[in-house]
Amino acid sequence: MSNKQLILVVDDDPDLVEAVSMKLEALEYRVSRAYDGEEAMEKIKEEKPFLVILDVMMPRKNGWEVCDEIKKADHLKDIIVVLLTAVADSVRTTSYTHHDGKTTLADDYVPKPIDLDKLMEIIDSYCN
Amino acid sequence: MKNLSGNSIKECVQNLFFKPRVLVVDDEIRIQEACKRLLTEEGCDVEIAENGIKGLKMLEEKHFDILLLDLMMPGMSGFDVLTDVKAHHPDTVVIVITGYATLEHSVETMKKGAFDFLPKPFSPQELRVIICKAIEFIRTLQDIATEKSRMRVMINTLTEGVLTTDNQKRIALANPAFLKMIGCRKTAIIGHNITEFITDPKLLEVIDRAVHQPENTFSEITEEIIIPKGKDEIIIGIRCIPFQDRLNRNLGSITVFHDITDLKKINQMKSDFVSMVAHEIKSPLNSVLMQLNVILDGLAGALTEKQKEILKRVSDRINSVTQLSSELLDLSKIESGLINQDREELNLIELIKGQVEGYREKAEAESIHLSIKDSAKEVYMMGNRMNIEEVVSNLISNAIRYSPNGGEILVWTDEKSDCLAIKVSDTGLGIPAKDLDHIFDRFYRVKNEKTRYINGTGLGLAIVKNIVEAHHGTIQVDSTEGKGACFSVIFPKSEYKLCS
Numbered sequence: 271m272s273n274k275q276l277i278l279v280v281d282d283d284p285d286l287v288e289a290v291s292m293k294l295e296a297l298e299y300r301v302s303r304a305y306d307g308e309e310a311m312e313k314i315k316e317e318k319p320f321l322v323i324l325d326v327m328m329p330r331k332n333g334w335e336v337c338d339e340i341k342k343a344d345h346l347k348d349i350i351v352v353l354l355t356a357v358a359d360s361v362r363t364t365s366y367t368h369h370d371g372k373t374t375l376a377d378d379y380v381p382k383p384i385d386l387d388k389l390m391e392i393i394d395s396y397c398n
Numbered sequence: 399m400k401n402l403s404g405n406s407i408k409e410c411v412q413n414l415f416f417k418p419r420v421l422v423v424d425d426e427i428r429i430q431e432a433c434k435r436l437l438t439e440e441g442c443d444v445e446i447a448e449n450g451i452k453g454l455k456m457l458e459e460k461h462f463d464i465l466l467l468d469l470m471m472p473g474m475s476g477f478d479v480l481t482d483v484k485a486h487h488p489d490t491v492v493i494v495i496t497g498y499a500t501l502e503h504s505v506e507t508m509k510k511g512a513f514d515f516l517p518k519p520f521s522p523q524e525l526r527v528i529i530c531k532a533i534e535f536i537r538t539l540q541d542i543a544t545e546k547s548r549m550r551v552m553i554n555t556l557t558e559g560v561l562t563t564d565n566q567k568r569i570a571l572a573n574p575a576f577l578k579m580i581g582c583r584k585t586a587i588i589g590h591n592i593t594e595f596i597t598d599p600k601l602l603e604v605i606d607r608a609v610h611q612p613e614n615t616f617s618e619i620t621e622e623i624i625i626p627k628g629k630d631e632i633i634i635g636i637r638c639i640p641f642q643d644r645l646n647r648n649l650g651s652i653t654v655f656h657d658i659t660d661l662k663k664i665n666q667m668k669s670d671f672v673s674m675v676a677h678e679i680k681s682p683l684n685s686v687l688m689q690l691n692v693i694l695d696g697l698a699g700a701l702t703e704k705q706k707e708i709l710k711r712v713s714d715r716i717n718s719v720t721q722l723s724s725e726l727l728d729l730s731k732i733e734s735g736l737i738n739q740d741r742e743e744l745n746l747i748e749l750i751k752g753q754v755e756g757y758r759e760k761a762e763a764e765s766i767h768l769s770i771k772d773s774a775k776e777v778y779m780m781g782n783r784m785n786i787e788e789v790v791s792n793l794i795s796n797a798i799r800y801s802p803n804g805g806e807i808l809v810w811t812d813e814k815s816d817c818l819a820i821k822v823s824d825t826g827l828g829i830p831a832k833d834l835d836h837i838f839d840r841f842y843r844v845k846n847e848k849t850r851y852i853n854g855t856g857l858g859l860a861i862v863k864n865i866v867e868a869h870h871g872t873i874q875v876d877s878t879e880g881k882g883a884c885f886s887v888i889f890p891k892s893e894y895k896l897c898s
Contacts, residue, residue: 289688383684
């Protein structure tokens with residue numbers, strides 16, 4: 271196991287979580303996985319990751335809520351949050367996409383469909 | 399008007415759908431007979447009364463269109479008859495006959511409401527002219543009454559609300575549909591200022607803007623307002639236009655109200671459905687793509703060159719299916735008339751700059767020179783930002799895909815007195831003449847050995863065309879095969895000067 275920062279990957283699509291995680295592991299990051307907002311909150315409190323890759327549309331608790339909770343808690347607010355938002359193409363007219371990552375408390379956002387290489391670049395820029 | 403100088407009442411009467419009824423009130427038998435003979439010959443129904451009392455009695459019994467009235471009669475004087483007729487039979491046109499054709503007399507009879515004045519003795523021709531004039535007058539009155547009644551029925555039966563004001567914003571007309579929409583139960587609102595009945599600030603502002611529109615300009619103002627109704631609310635699309643006199647001065651405003659609540663609801667449902675479908679199709683595809691990416695990176699074990707090549711092709715195919723699914727959804731939204739209706743004033747130069755910047759990297763990767771031709775002044779249009787961005791984006795992306803390395807793409811705007819244009823030209827492959835008529839068709843793609851390796855769904859231009867048409871515009875293309883293409887999107891200006 272490497273000693274690079276711990277990154278939490280949160281999405282309700284396990285295939286996506288797996289693909290992102292494998293890429294991150296290949297870059298020698300330590301990776302933790304969560305599949306909905308509630309689970310993400312538990313892991314965040316327990317493991318204190320350096321960075322969270324957070325999907326927006328999720329069951330139980332959505333990404334906006336998780337992001338707000340992180341950024342409003344003094345002991346968590348330094349965790350970097352990168353949102354995965356489905357701004358792309360036809361989804362962009364629905365109401366929730368009017369907040370793009372920039373208007374939330376998140377540090378950055380990556381539009382879905384995700385360009386894995388681009389996502390890795392962004393992660394690297396925060397971790398190095 | 400030619401009838402006024404013509405000598406035949408028959409000609410006048412021809413266009414009338416009734417036979418004019420004339421009552422002659424005169425004590426002179428010679429005049430009675432002369433009038434009766436002449437006017438009967440000309441096609442009128444003529445009756446005689448030899449004094450005022452009898453004349454009034456006959457008027458009580460039935461309507462006469464024209465009354466020929468002698469002023470000087472024994473018993474009741476012509477003046478008194480005139481006063482009575484004007485009070486009780488305002489629709490009867492009175493022509494005064496008098497032997498005392500003095501100025502005072504004429505002034506007095508006109509004041510009392512006489513239509514005209516015939517001095518004794520008069521020639522048959524003089525009588526004809528004056529009767530013709532009276533018939534014309536009656537006809538005009540009738541036309542106005544018919545028109546008014548037709549308008550009233552039309553406006554009152556419309557399901558759209560209609561509100562007309564004068565230029566002081568006083569209500570001149572409000573149909574039942576409008577009153578129902580704003581929930582107004584009062585009926586006596588004509589003549590009152592709109593602020594007494596209307597509280598919606600947006601609506602008040604729109605009417606204010608319409609009546610204060612500068613002379614010589616004429617533009618329709620559109621807006622959406624929300625009116626609470628019980629627990630719910632209704633959404634109303636309003637269109638307000640000023641109306642002007644012949645010298646282009648504003649006389650007031652006409653506002654038409656269209657209840658679009660249901661349309662909005664359907665729109666929302668459709669939009670939700672579309673986003674659900676998009677999510678359900680595209681997410682798994684994207685997930686597949688990412689896993690392929692992981693394999694291609696060798697993270698799941700080493701790959702042979704052949705395996706890599708095949709997986710690369712698989713990725714490309716999935717990518718184009720993802721693209722197709724988004725475009726299909728876009729197109730279905732646009733075609734069902736449910737494209738985003740929120741329109742705003744767009745600074746076209748800024749908008750184009752944004753799109754060009756977005757494609758700069760892609761163009762440079764293929765050594766294509768992508769630039770904006772400067773325009774002298776700023777160009778604005780009313781439109782939906784996302785839609786117009788999509789138009790520009792599609793045209794630029796096409797130009798890049800169909801241009802060989804080292805090509806040149808120019809984007810610019812052009813403005814004329816009544817329209818504005820967005821143009822995108824390239825030095826690419828061009829479009830063969832036989833394909834020109836079809837490139838805006840859905841799924842149509844120019845197929846030849848040069849385009850074989852260019853990806854596309856054949857939906858881009860169909861989407862562009864739909865958006866442009868929803869903005870009342872047109873799209874044109876000039877192209878010679880092998881020499882590039884120039885696409886022009888032309889929109890009418892929302893505000894234009896009236897030709898004087």
